[in-house]
Amino acid sequence: MKKKGTLIAGGLLVLVCVLAGMIAVKFKPETVAGAKEVTIVVVHGDGKETEFTYQTDAEYLVDVLLDNELVDGEDGAYGLYITAVDGEAADDSRQQWWCITKAGEQLNTSADTTPIKDGEQYELTLKEGY
Numbered sequence: 001m002k003k004k005g006t007l008i009a010g011g012l013l014v015l016v017c018v019l020a021g022m023i024a025v026k027f028k029p030e031t032v033a034g035a036k037e038v039t040i041v042v043v044h045g046d047g048k049e050t051e052f053t054y055q056t057d058a059e060y061l062v063d064v065l066l067d068n069e070l071v072d073g074e075d076g077a078y079g080l081y082i083t084a085v086d087g088e089a090a091d092d093s094r095q096q097w098w099c100i101t102k103a104g105e106q107l108n109t110s111a112d113t114t115p116i117k118d119g120e121q122y123e124l125t126l127k128e129g130y
Contacts, residue, residue, distance in 0.1 A: 031059035036118035038064055042086045043125040045096070050086055061100070061122060062111035071098075071111075071124070079112030085124045099127045 038061075040052045058064050062080050065071040072084040082098040083090055090096035100107045100114070101123040107114060114122075 031115040032117050033057075033059065036116060036120075038116050038118075039121040040064070040070060041121065041123045042070075042088075043123060044086070044088050045126045045128075056116075059115055060112060061114040061116050064116065065111055079110035082111065082124070085126070088126065090126060094128055095130050096126055096128050097130070099123075099125045101125065 035055065035057055038054050038056060040054070042050045042052070044050070052068070052070060054064055054068055056064050056067070058067065065082075066080075070086060071080075071082050072089075073080045073082040075081075082100075085098055090098055100111060102114075103121055104123070116122075
């Protein structure tokens with residue numbers, strides 16, 4: 001009896017995992033193949049802004065940032081953790097971090113999972129305080 005309950009619970013767990021995977025794939029943002037132009041605005045700690053415009057075939061923001069050596073970072077559980085942008089490193093002792101926004105709106109995705117389209121603008125802003 002106990003073994004049967006364990007098997008049923010295991011089967012339900014597998015079913016839930018499969019359904020979760022299917023839902024994640026269905027709602028994953030679509031990428032756009034081909035040439036595109038993307039603008040990246042870097043807002044430094046002193047408030048100074050630097051604008052970069054890139055021509056790319058990349059499908060995700062992380063590829064544009066790394067291919068053009070605009071950022072440094074570390075691979076983490078959620079993708080690239082950006083530690084420096086345009087030569088300016090975030091200072092952990094001051095609780096600094098790089099925030100990614102698109103046309104002024106904060107993103108809830110990492111650079112690794114942010115698909116890009118032609119003509120879009122992204123901002124990387126050095127923030128202080130968690």
